[in-house]
Amino acid sequence: MRTQRISFVNRQGERLAARLELPEDERPLAYAIFAHCFTCTKDLTAVVQISRALSSRRIAVLRFDFSGLGESEGEFSATTFSSEVTDVLAAARYLEESYQAPQLLIGHSLGGAAVLAAAAEIPSVRGVVSIAAPFRPAHLRGLLGASAARIEKEGEATVEIAGRSFTIRKELLEDLEAQQPEVTLQRLNAALLVLHSPKDEIVPISNAAEIYRAAQHPKSFVSLDPADHLMSEHRDSRYAGELIAAWAGRYLSQSEPELLTAEPAPRLDNRVTAHTFAGAFRTEIFANGYPLVADEPLSYGGGNEGPSPYEYLLAALGACTGMTVQMYAKRKGWPLEEAVVRLSHRKVHADDCRDCPEPGAKIDLIERELELIGELDEDQRQRLVEIAEHCPVHRTITGEVRVTTRLKEETGASGGEGAQEK
Incomplete structure (x- = not known):
């Protein structure tokens, strides 16, 4: 994926800092907006992980800092729930003017309540995702504890949240109380996905049940057990991202005929x-628009979340072998129904290797078994085995291969608007 630093202006004239997560070839099928939780930022691990999981599935994600948080301008003490909703609307307007109107809104915790409230004001939205969101935004008041009474009495107070100090004004509490989630959800003219963990100790899962009951179909609910409220484990946020991408594919316009037949844009x-x-x-691998994942087994210190690099090498050889024999059989008119290729790789001692730099060295041995299914005679079978030896990938890995490596030149080092991060 590619990450672009961008910024846009909200209704108050404040410049909000953002990152746009794009697929590697910068040809997304749809755009999404991610609204973070109360006092969090766009760089929360879960926000980044979910955004990148979506971008690997060709959904570009704009994640931004609400006014007064992270790198954005503004005074946090002036924040209200309504101002967060207008920040989401400003993000949608920016995407529509600069790229493409957003079709998907995603919000975490209070950000989830914000995107639910904003969705009805964004005609292009086809799907909304709430993650660990409160049904009533006023739920935040209870999390403030005794500080809430002090805020109401004195007009504002400084509170400690996750080890940081924030000034919160009475206007925020009043605005939270004024929200009507039942009305908001009835106005929602988009598919809804509710994600929540039963282990959430900040916003209980009963909130998800209330959101689900109040919303109209189409709607879905998926448990994020055993994640915590912030989805601090990478596997939990990646799981959420994959879920959202799979669910959104049913509702986004990426499958519409006009997109499938449109003239492809030049790839970056x-x-x-x-x-x-x-x-x-x-x-994370991106190949011709297709996302893949590689990893190492647990015994090698990996997470076993995908094939190893050597297994991908065997997969390439196996696929090329099968394609080559099928192509040859088709050209000859031979009844080859299926070609099954099984491969294994290991290191063996090379006693007869004249080019080995030292005695006792090992070489790579790839063993390939070819199963040919169909009414073929013995001569045809033997000929297809010979053809398998000449598949392009086979010739590449057994021929002379040179790999050159160069260091990519740094670009956008100043971090200005439009600079790219990797």
Whole structure:
């Protein structure tokens, strides 16, 4: 995926900082907006993980900091629930003017309540996702504890939230109380996906049940057990991202005929790309528009979340072998129904290797078993085995291969608007 630094202006004239997560070739099928939780930022681990999971499925995601938070301008103490809703609307307007109107809104915690409230004001929206969201925005008052009474009495107060100090004014509490979630959900003219964990100790899962009951169909609910409220475990946020992408595919316009027949836009980059992040071997691969995942087994320190690099090598050889023999059989008019290729890889001692740099060295041995299903005679079968030896990938890995490596030049180092991050 590619990450672009962008910014846009909200209704108050404040510049809000954002990141746009794009598929590697920058040809998304649809655009989404992600609204983070109260006092969080666009860079919360769960927000980043979910956004990148969606971008790997060709859904671009705009994640931004609400006014007064993260890198955005504005004074947090002036924030109200309604101002967060207007920030979502500003993000939607920016996408519509600069890229494409958003079809999907995603919100976490209070951000979930905000996107539910904003959805009716964005005609292009076809799907809304609430993650660990409160049914009533006023639920936040209860989380403030004794500070809520002090805010009402004194007009404002400084409270500690997750180890940070925030000034909250009475206007926020009054605005939260004024919200009518039943009316908001009845106005929702889009499909709804409710995600919530029964282990959530900040916003109990009963809130998800109320959201689901109040909304009209089409609606879906999926449990995020065993995730916590912030989905601090990477596997939980990645799971949520994959769920959202799979669910959204049914409602987004990416399957409409006019998109399928449209003239393809020139690609920025059609190479295979692999992104390996710090802390693990899990690697996200983007190949010709298709997302893949590679990893190592648990015994090698990996998470076992995908095939290993060597298994992908065997997969490439197996696929090429099957395609090659099928192509040859079709050209000859032979009744080959199926070609099944089974492969394994191991290191073996190379006693007879004249080019080995030292005695006792090992070489790579790939063993390939070819099963040919169909009414073929013995001569045809033997000929197809010979053809298998000449598949392009076979010739590549057994021929002379040179791999050159260069360091990509840094671009956008100043971090200005439009700069790219990897």
